[in-house]
Amino acid sequence: MTAAADAPGPDHRAAALCALLGSPEDLRRPGVREAAERARDLLRSGADTEELASCYRALDTALRQAGDARGLVNESRGGTAPGIAPHLKVAVCPGPTPCPRLERARDLLPAPHCAINGTRMRKGRLGAAR
Incomplete structure (x- = not known):
């Protein structure tokens, strides 16, 4: 099975997770804090990519169910977080x-x-x- 060419890699999702964890208003949404903290804990423990990918999908679903249409990875979260310059x-x-x-x-x-x-x-x- 191959991944889509435009699918964000683990590094993009980790950056998006970091930006999400730094956003208290996004973490107040129901179910988001728990999913984000679980993803953070898995990332810290060096979990395998399958388990981490599953956790990222669950976090993305929790964000969307809580009303955040952006999900986990989009243009306003992750690599384009405030403070990151592309030049x-x-x-x-x-x-x-x-x-x-x-x-x-x-x-x-x-x-x-x-x-x-x-x-x-x-x-x-x-x-x-x-």
């Missing part, structure tokens, strides 16, 4: 004709100094054009 942060040249220099930009540290323009580089996101 790498980089420092780029601030000059009027930017040079190709790129540096890793860390959130809590200032951008590196640009020796040519005499200012700090500006932070941006590494896109497909770079």
Whole structure:
């Protein structure tokens, strides 16, 4: 038996479970807290994939029966949870004709100094054009 190509893998479901466990209002729905805590306990104990998949299905069903049409995995839960950026942060040249220099930009540290323009580089996101 093969899985569908678009079926979320265990990592997506684990991320969605983590986001769900961090959402008190979603856990107040009837049956959801128990199913989520069971999935968390199985994940922590290193349960086999069959048992974990069954638990994820039960959690998805509990969410939908409680009125959450999103289920366990959707665009607003899991990999796109708040705080997860799909792009790498980089420092780029601030000059009027930017040079190709790129540096890793860390959130809590200032951008590196640009020796040519005499200012700090500006932070941006590494896109497909770079």
